[in-house]
Amino acid sequence: MFTIVESLGYTLFGNVSVFLLKMLKCDVALTFTNLLGVIDLNKTMQRTMLAVSLAAIMAVAACSNGNENTKSDAENKKATNTTSNATSNTETVSSEPLNVTMTLMAGSKTPDSWAEHTLEEELSKAMNRKVDVQPIFLPDWSELNTKINLMMSAKDTRPNILWTGDTKEFSKWVEAGIAQDLTPSLQKYGKDILDYYTQDTMFYHWDKSGKIFRVPGDVPEASYMTTILRKDWLDNLGLQEPKTLDEYVNVLRAFTKDDPDKNGKNDTYGLSGDNYYRSLAPFFYAYGIDVENFMKQDDGSIKFGALMPQVKTVLELLQGLYKEGVLDPRMTTSANNDDGKVNDIFASGKVGSFYRWVDYFNPGNSTTISFKKLNPTGQYISIDPIQGPDGFSSDMPDAQIGWCYLIVTDTIDTDSAVQVLDTMAKPEVFKQLAFGKEGEHYTMNKGEFVPTIQPEEGSKLGLGNFGWIMQRKDAANIKNTPEVTEMFTKKIETSQPMRDKIVVFKAIDRPEWDKYSADIKKVRDELFWGIITGKTPVSAFDDFEKQYLKLGGKQIDEEAVSLFNTQQEERTAYDAWYEANIVPYK
Amino acid sequence: MGMTRGEKWFMSANVLFFIVLMVIMVYPFWYMIMGSLSDSSLTADGGLFLLPAGFSFSAYLAVFQNVSILSGFKVTLITTVAGAFLGTFLSAAMAYALSKKRLRGQGIVLFLVLFTMLFSGGMIPSYLLVKELHMVDSYGALILPGLMSAWNIFVMIGFMRGLPEEVEEAAKIDGANDLGIFFRIVLPLSKPVLSTVGLFIAVGYWNDFFSSVLYATNKDMWQLQMVLKDLISNTSAAISQAGIAISVQQEVNAFTVKMASIIVSSLPILIVYPFLQKHFVKGALIGSVKG
Numbered sequence: 063m064f065t066i067v068e069s070l071g072y073t074l075f076g077n078v079s080v081f082l083l084k085m086l087k088c089d090v091a092l093t094f095t096n097l098l099g100v101i102d103l104n105k106t107m108q109r110t111m112l113a114v115s116l117a118a119i120m121a122v123a124a125c126s127n128g129n130e131n132t133k134s135d136a137e138n139k140k141a142t143n144t145t146s147n148a149t150s151n152t153e154t155v156s157s158e159p160l161n162v163t164m165t166l167m168a169g170s171k172t173p174d175s176w177a178e179h180t181l182e183e184e185l186s187k188a189m190n191r192k193v194d195v196q197p198i199f200l201p202d203w204s205e206l207n208t209k210i211n212l213m214m215s216a217k218d219t220r221p222n223i224l225w226t227g228d229t230k231e232f233s234k235w236v237e238a239g240i241a242q243d244l245t246p247s248l249q250k251y252g253k254d255i256l257d258y259y260t261q262d263t264m265f266y267h268w269d270k271s272g273k274i275f276r277v278p279g280d281v282p283e284a285s286y287m288t289t290i291l292r293k294d295w296l297d298n299l300g301l302q303e304p305k306t307l308d309e310y311v312n313v314l315r316a317f318t319k320d321d322p323d324k325n326g327k328n329d330t331y332g333l334s335g336d337n338y339y340r341s342l343a344p345f346f347y348a349y350g351i352d353v354e355n356f357m358k359q360d361d362g363s364i365k366f367g368a369l370m371p372q373v374k375t376v377l378e379l380l381q382g383l384y385k386e387g388v389l390d391p392r393m394t395t396s397a398n399n400d401d402g403k404v405n406d407i408f409a410s411g412k413v414g415s416f417y418r419w420v421d422y423f424n425p426g427n428s429t430t431i432s433f434k435k436l437n438p439t440g441q442y443i444s445i446d447p448i449q450g451p452d453g454f455s456s457d458m459p460d461a462q463i464g465w466c467y468l469i470v471t472d473t474i475d476t477d478s479a480v481q482v483l484d485t486m487a488k489p490e491v492f493k494q495l496a497f498g499k500e501g502e503h504y505t506m507n508k509g510e511f512v513p514t515i516q517p518e519e520g521s522k523l524g525l526g527n528f529g530w531i532m533q534r535k536d537a538a539n540i541k542n543t544p545e546v547t548e549m550f551t552k553k554i555e556t557s558q559p560m561r562d563k564i565v566v567f568k569a570i571d572r573p574e575w576d577k578y579s580a581d582i583k584k585v586r587d588e589l590f591w592g593i594i595t596g597k598t599p600v601s602a603f604d605d606f607e608k609q610y611l612k613l614g615g616k617q618i619d620e621e622a623v624s625l626f627n628t629q630q631e632e633r634t635a636y637d638a639w640y641e642a643n644i645v646p647y648k
Numbered sequence: 649m650g651m652t653r654g655e656k657w658f659m660s661a662n663v664l665f666f667i668v669l670m671v672i673m674v675y676p677f678w679y680m681i682m683g684s685l686s687d688s689s690l691t692a693d694g695g696l697f698l699l700p701a702g703f704s705f706s707a708y709l710a711v712f713q714n715v716s717i718l719s720g721f722k723v724t725l726i727t728t729v730a731g732a733f734l735g736t737f738l739s740a741a742m743a744y745a746l747s748k749k750r751l752r753g754q755g756i757v758l759f760l761v762l763f764t765m766l767f768s769g770g771m772i773p774s775y776l777l778v779k780e781l782h783m784v785d786s787y788g789a790l791i792l793p794g795l796m797s798a799w800n801i802f803v804m805i806g807f808m809r810g811l812p813e814e815v816e817e818a819a820k821i822d823g824a825n826d827l828g829i830f831f832r833i834v835l836p837l838s839k840p841v842l843s844t845v846g847l848f849i850a851v852g853y854w855n856d857f858f859s860s861v862l863y864a865t866n867k868d869m870w871q872l873q874m875v876l877k878d879l880i881s882n883t884s885a886a887i888s889q890a891g892i893a894i895s896v897q898q899e900v901n902a903f904t905v906k907m908a909s910i911i912v913s914s915l916p917i918l919i920v921y922p923f924l925q926k927h928f929v930k931g932a933l934i935g936s937v938k939g
Contacts, residue, residue: 171878173715173867198865201874202881205861212775212862219779219865518710518905 159192160185162474162482164223165210167466168529171199175524177495181486184494188485189478197527200225207231214240214471222474223482225279225531227466229570236275241469243273247480249647254487255480256648258534264644265636266463266568272639277483278464280533283420283550285457285557288444289344290416295322306449307348310415311383317414318388332383334390334413336398337591343417343458345376347560348450352458353586356565356622364565364626366619368586369610374603377593384594394595405429411437417458420444420553423546425510444549447556456560457553463566466530487532495528497540509544565622568629574621578614585609683907684708707908717879717909720872724854727790727871732850735795736842742796743804744834758805765798775862789863790871794852800845807841808834847924854917876913880906 162185178195185193198221201209207228213219214235226232235241248256256264259278267276296303296313299320304310314332316322322330335341339353346353353368367373383389390413392398398407407413408422409432422430423444433440447455470479485491497504497511498520504513513520520526537547589606592598607615651659679697687702711717746754746761769777774793783789811834819829835842857873864870870878 171716171867199867199878201861202878204881205858205877208771209861212772213865215772216776216779219784518706518713522713522715 159194160189160478161194161196162223162479163196163198163221164482164531165198165200165213165221165225166527166531167200167206167225168531169524169526170521172522172524172527173197173199175522175527177524177527180494181491181528184491185482185485189481193482195482217473220471220473222471223479223531224469224471225466226469232276232469232570235469236269240471241275242472242476243275244277244470244476244480245272245274245643247476248274248277249643251477251481252484253647254484255532256644258487258532258536260462261637261640261644263462263464264640265633266461266566267467268636268639270632270635272635272643276467276469279466279468280530281462281464281535282460283535283553284462284561285459285553286420286550287340287343287417287458288420288549288553289447289457290418290422290442291445292317292322292411292414293441293443294439295414298322298324303443303445304448305446307345307451310344310448311379311388314383314388314415315386318386322414323411329412331390331413332388333393333415334404334407335393335416335418336401336404337393337396338399339590340458341393341417342376342380344415344448345380346373347456347458348448348454349376350450350452350454350456350560350563351376352560352564353590356567356626357563358565364622366610366615366622367564368590369607373590374600377590377603378600380594381596381600385596389594391595394591405432409433409436411440420546420549421542423549424541424543426541454559455556457557459557459561459564461564461566468531483532486528487534489534489536489538492532492534492538493540496526498523498525506540511540511543565626567622567625568632569625572621572625574614574617578618582610582613582615582618585613680907680910684904684911686904704904707904708912710905711908711912714909716867716870716875717872717912719868720870720875721913723787723790723860723869724872726787727856727859728850728853730787731791731795731853732846734791735800735849736846739796739800739804739845740835740838740842741830743801744808744830746801747805747808761798761801771862778863784863785866785869787869790856790859790869791853793863794856794859797849800848803845804838804841807838811837851917872913876909879909 178197182193182195185195198213200206207226207230210224210226210228211231213221214224214231220240232241244252255277259281263278263281264274267274267278269275291303291313295317299316299322301313301316302309304313317330318332319328321328333341333344339346349372351357351367351370351372353373355367356364357367357370359365380389384391384394390407392403392407398404404416404418405428408416408418409429411433419427421427422442424430430442433442447457449455468483470476486495493500497513498515500506503515503520503523503525504511506512515523535550539547542550586606589598589602593600593602682697682700684707685700685703685705686697686707687700687704742761745751746758748754768774778784778789778793781788783792815833815837816829819833824832855873857871857877860869860871860874864874
């Protein structure tokens with residue numbers, strides 16, 4: 063009776079163990095011999111079973127992924143049903159103590175830290191009731207989304223305030239009613255939040271039903287990169303700060319060939335950076351093109367930036383400069399996409415110009431410190447964006463979408479949650495959580511932030527643990543010197559010309575783009591860097607548009623146009639909504 | 649006995665090859681040890697080094713003052729010890745019973761054990777089960793789900809089927825019941841396989857981090873490897889990989905501290921390993937030839 067089941071089991075097991083051994087590259091392969099001893103079965107039977115068991119393995123592999131999704135969906139739906147009646151805006155009695163759980167990712171994740179207690183004190187003061195903050199520290203980046211999805215799958219494990227960067231699940235959470243609309247609470251208690259985030263930023267986090275289901279956690283500065291030049295080299299060679307692209311190219315040439323560091327060796331480069339197009343912004347942007355984004359055209363249509371005819375001119379120019387040795391060849395390989403590598407190149411002081419972080423101009427920046435150590439007389443300056451032949455110039459604008467965001471789940475009333483977030487967004491509270499107490503953990507020396515404790519002590523205090531939740535990038539970020547803060551302010555204006563041209567898509571779902579863009583980008587990168595390094599003739603660019611269309615560019619274009627149109631309508635509706643619902647409460 | 653020229657060449661090439669191979673394998677360890685002993689301000693630019701850049705124990709001080717690492721150590725020690733003992737004992741008990749062909753329903757139970765090897769409930773159902781049992785954030789969640797593996801049970805069954813039947817019969821004649829035979833005859837005779845399986849389980853628990861990802865929301869219940877993974881995960885790399893271009897103003901943990909924590913957390917198992925390794929081979933061999 064049992065023999066059929068038994069033999070099936072044994073054979074499956076035998077074949078699976080082979081499979082597993084191969085997969086695990088198990089070095090105790092001898093164990094396998096041992097295992098086979100368990101199996102008493104004739105050969106033909108084994109062979110017929112092989113196919114069955116292999117099929118079973120495939121099926122397992124296929125199911126195990128699908129299974130989880132459907133399960134979590136079912137659970138989500140169950141959660142909706144049970145919780146949809148839960149009223150979200152119930153007034154709570156203010157004397158009752160408030161427990162808030164929130165997921166945290168930033169900093170050194172110190173449990174029960176000074177920062178946590180400070181926040182609790184501030185919240186208790188602001189909300190006039192006892193507040194207990196219970197941080198849930200998220201695991202490292204590779205396991206982050208697994209953990210978040212698990213926690214969100216059941217109501218009793220759901221954090222009150224969820225920090226996340228993943229957008230794949232967000233629409234499901236909204237559908238399931240897990241994410242609550244924050245608009246009324248923001249109007250009542252969210253002044254600091256509404257004041258801090260711009261109208262543009264809030265647009266990307268706004269739902270077209272007229273609700274706000276998520277607020278940004280950290281939005282980059284409006285523009286955080288700048289054209290950087292070696293001032294001491296300019297002086298050595300008797301050159302002026304370049305304004306136009308021609309002048310800039312001449313300066314780069316001189317930096318390469320005229321021995322700007324006067325060491326008698328031909329060991330300098332004009333420009334270096336990473337293998338992203340942002341490092342070449344002084345060239346592309348002078349012509350008003352961004353090859354990573356869709357761009358608004360003069361006739362009102364939109365077009366993928368990499369297809370615009372000016373790209374060819376820029377590539378030709380870059381090819382010439384590469385041939386002359388002005389461009390650092392290291393920037394043509396993706397190995398240079400490691401920030402650390404480029405920082406090393408920056409610190410080495412052998413390159414005259416970069417398009418890179420404004421943050422380098424903070425004296426506390428570790429790369430700047432290394433640079434100063436290696437080049438005591440060296441000096442980098444930031445200059446205005448380079449002007450193209452038409453007089454156009456712009457810095458690189460940021461899309462101003464929060465790269466991470468916060469959700470108030472259905473496990474807490476939104477009023478309390480928004481009060482918590484708003485308190486955290488207050489500059490004084492933010493400063494304490496991020497940098498500690500002035501006089502105790504740091505001092506301000508003529509506007510310059512000087513920590514008086516070691517970084518390890520800062521970790522122990524939990525400084526930065528609450529980062530990326532209402533992260534302020536304005537003057538409250540005292541790590542920036544007043545000069546750097548001013549630079550950031552000025553960049554808002556200098557990056558505006560390109561901000562006006564680049565299309566930023568609000569939609570989270572861009573199926574066609576997700577489907578085809580990887581291949582297109584690969585072809586583009588091979589072509590562009592091939593042209594720059596001289597491996598491919600410039601004329602190859604002429605075929606690029608054809609290739610683009612063949613690789614799915616048509617679908618991408620259609621999707622982009624329709625998204626762009628609906629988005630413009632949405633924007634009109636949003637602006638009216640913003641005027642009515644947000645402006646009066648700012 | 650002289651070697652021919654060809655043999656000499658071969659020998660020296662061989663030696664050279666293995667020295668290179670050894671350097672490749674040893675250098676990462678050396679790099680970590682030297683890195684952990686370096687002065688953190690001097691290692692900022694990275695690069696290779698053979699000797700510590702500067703010399704300081706401050707990284708180790710930082711590690712031992714890090715509450716998370718200490719609590720991770722505690723959690724991992726408890727799960728490893730408890731898991732290894734419980735897991736070995738329970739696997740042995742099950743394997744002994746299943747090794748007896750006269751046991752009724754043995755075939756179907758074996759199949760069910762095997763089934764767990766092929767099919768698992770998946771991550772979310774497992775999580776929901778543990779949650780419904782109210783084991784989240786407890787040692788139970790870290791120990792129980794991985795306690796018994798079908799693989800270990802089958803290894804043990806294979807071994808126990810090789811034990812001479814006569815010994816058990818002799819014990820029975822002397823008046824021992826089944827439990828007595830198990831505890832006084834079978835377990836002592838199975839020491840090699842017990843130590844092998846015990847080691848498999850212990851190493852498994854020591855290296856485990858995913859249980860914490862799934863079942864621990866409180867950082868006090870993070871296993872050591874989870875703390876370590878979090879400590880050395882590179883925030884700026886992760887962010888730029890996600891396609892977000894922001895300049896992260898500073899890395900939280902200095903390079904030297906990362907190195908020191910890797911050393912501290914791998915040292916215990918590194919020390920134990922050479923003593924255990926012979927059992928690995930021996931235990932895996934035993935039972936491979938049926939008498």
